[in-house]
Amino acid sequence: MENKIVVKGVNNSFKKNQVLKGVNLTVKSGSIYALLGANGSGKSTLLKIITGLHAMDSGEVFINDLEITHNPRRIRQTFSLNSQTTTTDEILTGFENLQLIAKLRHLPNTDEVADKLLAQFDLTEARDRRVATYSGGMQRRLDIAMSLVGEPEILFLDEPTTGLDPKSRNDLWAAILDLKQRGKTIFLTTQYLEEADQLADQIGFLQNGHIVATGTPAEMKQLGGHSRLQLIFPTTDAIESAQKILLDFNMSVGTDGSLLIDLTDGVTTSLKALTLLSNHDIPISSFQVLAPTLDDTFMQLIKEA
Amino acid sequence: MNYIKDTLALSGRLIKHNLRSLDTIITVVAMPVMILLAMVYLFGGAIQIDGLQHDEYVQYVLPGILLITIATGSAYTALRINLDKTGGMFDRFRSMPISKSAVLSGHVLASIVFMLTSTTIVLVVGFLIGFRTSASPLEWLYIILLVVGFAIMVTWLSVPFALAASSVDGASAFSYLVLALLFVSSAFAPTNKMPAALEAFAKHQPMTNIIATIRNLFASNSVGADGWLSIVWLIGITLVSWWVGVKIYNRV
Ligand SMILES: Nc1ncnc2c1ncn2[C@@H]1O[C@H](COP(=O)(O)OP(=O)(O)OP(=O)(O)O)[C@@H](O)[C@H]1O
Numbered sequence: 001m002e003n004k005i006v007v008k009g010v011n012n013s014f015k016k017n018q019v020l021k022g023v024n025l026t027v028k029s030g031s032i033y034a035l036l037g038a039n040g041s042g043k044s045t046l047l048k049i050i051t052g053l054h055a056m057d058s059g060e061v062f063i064n065d066l067e068i069t070h071n072p073r074r075i076r077q078t079f080s081l082n083s084q085t086t087t088t089d090e091i092l093t094g095f096e097n098l099q100l101i102a103k104l105r106h107l108p109n110t111d112e113v114a115d116k117l118l119a120q121f122d123l124t125e126a127r128d129r130r131v132a133t134y135s136g137g138m139q140r141r142l143d144i145a146m147s148l149v150g151e152p153e154i155l156f157l158d159e160p161t162t163g164l165d166p167k168s169r170n171d172l173w174a175a176i177l178d179l180k181q182r183g184k185t186i187f188l189t190t191q192y193l194e195e196a197d198q199l200a201d202q203i204g205f206l207q208n209g210h211i212v213a214t215g216t217p218a219e220m221k222q223l224g225g226h227s228r229l230q231l232i233f234p235t236t237d238a239i240e241s242a243q244k245i246l247l248d249f250n251m252s253v254g255t256d257g258s259l260l261i262d263l264t265d266g267v268t269t270s271l272k273a274l275t276l277l278s279n280h281d282i283p284i285s286s287f288q289v290l291a292p293t294l295d296d297t298f299m300q301l302i303k304e305a
Numbered sequence: 306m307n308y309i310k311d312t313l314a315l316s317g318r319l320i321k322h323n324l325r326s327l328d329t330i331i332t333v334v335a336m337p338v339m340i341l342l343a344m345v346y347l348f349g350g351a352i353q354i355d356g357l358q359h360d361e362y363v364q365y366v367l368p369g370i371l372l373i374t375i376a377t378g379s380a381y382t383a384l385r386i387n388l389d390k391t392g393g394m395f396d397r398f399r400s401m402p403i404s405k406s407a408v409l410s411g412h413v414l415a416s417i418v419f420m421l422t423s424t425t426i427v428l429v430v431g432f433l434i435g436f437r438t439s440a441s442p443l444e445w446l447y448i449i450l451l452v453v454g455f456a457i458m459v460t461w462l463s464v465p466f467a468l469a470a471s472s473v474d475g476a477s478a479f480s481y482l483v484l485a486l487l488f489v490s491s492a493f494a495p496t497n498k499m500p501a502a503l504e505a506f507a508k509h510q511p512m513t514n515i516i517a518t519i520r521n522l523f524a525s526n527s528v529g530a531d532g533w534l535s536i537v538w539l540i541g542i543t544l545v546s547w548w549v550g551v552k553i554y555n556r557v
């Protein structure tokens with residue numbers, strides 16, 4: 001089957017606060033889907049609905065073509081949810097936490113699975129210590145390791161890298177990509193746009209209860225606007241003269257005093273600008289083309305709301 | 306089959322909790338022992354029980370102390386259920402392919418095991434300070450059934466409170482209710498020595514029936530109406546709290 005997860009017209013309100021107003025999305029089998037959205041836009045709520053922890057007001061969710069409310073137990077076999085809040089057992093050791101989950105997933109080799117995951121998440125040294133003595137990031141790593149026990153086909157990760165240091169984050173990204181390599185489907189939410197950019201095959205942007213934009217990272221960046229040419233000048237005189245000469249261009253001044261020119265016409269625009277400056281003998285220290293980023297798109301979409 | 310395996314795995318986790326938190330063990334075992342010692346050595350001499358010598362007060366008070374041990378333990382049952390609810394552990398388990406009720410059963414089973422262990426310790430202390438019984442094996446069996454039944458009842462009684470409470474403090478507060486019922490019963494002194502209004506209540510509440518039955522069984526006396534009244538109370542309260550507890554559980 002091509003579509004692993006299909007969400008159709010999901011509505012959900014908390015009292016008078018309607019958080020989801022007909023959310024539609026599909027996640028392809030073996031792909032990584034990243035759900036973006038501002039704080040409080042309803043990302044976690046949507047994950048809880050898809051995984052059956054929270055009942056929706058109306059709408060349908062299919063996992064592997066099965067409607068989730070019809071056969072919840074069988075569907076839960078296929079996925080694992082890592083929620084936004086760390087849920088490890090502080091009184092047990094790291095090893096015992098993993099062992100417990102492995103037992104509950106009815107794996108034959110619980111101890112082996114636990115040790116392998118401890119090693120993968122750099123926790124072997126802390127194996128037999130109570131989780132209460134772990135640092136926040138260590139707890140988060142254990143929490144994610146617990147969600148990987150048994151390697152279910154689908155993984156839901158709610159802000160998995162929040163609170164991780166750069167190395168742990170890179171390790172987790174590698175682990176996620178590795179799972180994808182092995183055919184798993186991954187649905188994650190994140191506040192780090194770089195993360196969505198690095199990992200996702202498809203990005204969805206949730207706002208005002210709808211998915212307002214969706215596409216590949218490249219497509220999403222296009223929504224943020226054009227590439228820009230950044231020009232850096234050696235003197236303030238040079239900046240001032242350049243501003244006069246380039247009046248016809250769509251231009252702004254960066255916080256560092258550089259000039260940013262919107263490349264409405266791509267390369268042609270930059271050639272025109274550079275030629276003009278050189279014709280007037282205005283010195284330039286350096287220049288570069290800035291591609292649009294997901295940050296731009298994010299800000300743009302939020303502004304439009 | 307999986308339901309049983311899951312319940313055992315989940316209760317194993319909670320038994321570790323109980324074993325590893327010193328305050329739990331101290332509170333649940335030491336407090337009843339302190340009350341027992343205080344009653345027997347400090348106040349026991351001042352309480353006149355018909356047909357008992359002063360130094361035999363331990364015979365009278367021990368059954369009530371056993372139930373106090375169980376009631377004290379229920380505060381921790383409620384606490385652990387509430388922590389799992391508020392801390393998100395319930396959500397983790399419930400997003401896994403295990404039977405939903407195994408999560409609650411794990412708590413119930415661990416609670417009963419813990420209560421019976423601490424009751425056994427308190428009973429041993431009772432024997433050490435002079436408690437004696439003439440109960441036959443059959444009477445012992447009856448006593449064990451009542452104690453286990455009481456542990457089951459108090460555990461299920463704690464479930465709705467633990468699930469409904471929004472904080473840990475609220476969750477364990479209910480155990481004071483059970484303790485209060487035990488104090489206003491025939492646990493420490495016969496009800497006919499109480500003020501009239503209190504006596505009427507104390508005489509007819511379940512704790513008095515259950516304590517009297519256990520006391521008579523230990524002494525190899527006939528249990529009379531208290532025997533079947535105890536069983537009716539135990540089963541009735543258990544069923545009601547089980548029904549309410551499961552209903553709330555399915556909503557949280
Ligand atoms: N149990 C609840 N009761 C009432 N309101 C809730 C509940 N859970 C979430 N909400 C509300 O629903 C909205 C969406 O919350 P949600 O946690 O899904 O957002 P989010 O996109 O995950 O945010 P964040 O990026 O901060 O994690 C918020 O306005 C929140 O206050």
Ligand SMILES: [Mg+2]
Pocket residue numbers: 043044045084158
């Ligand atoms: Mg969230």
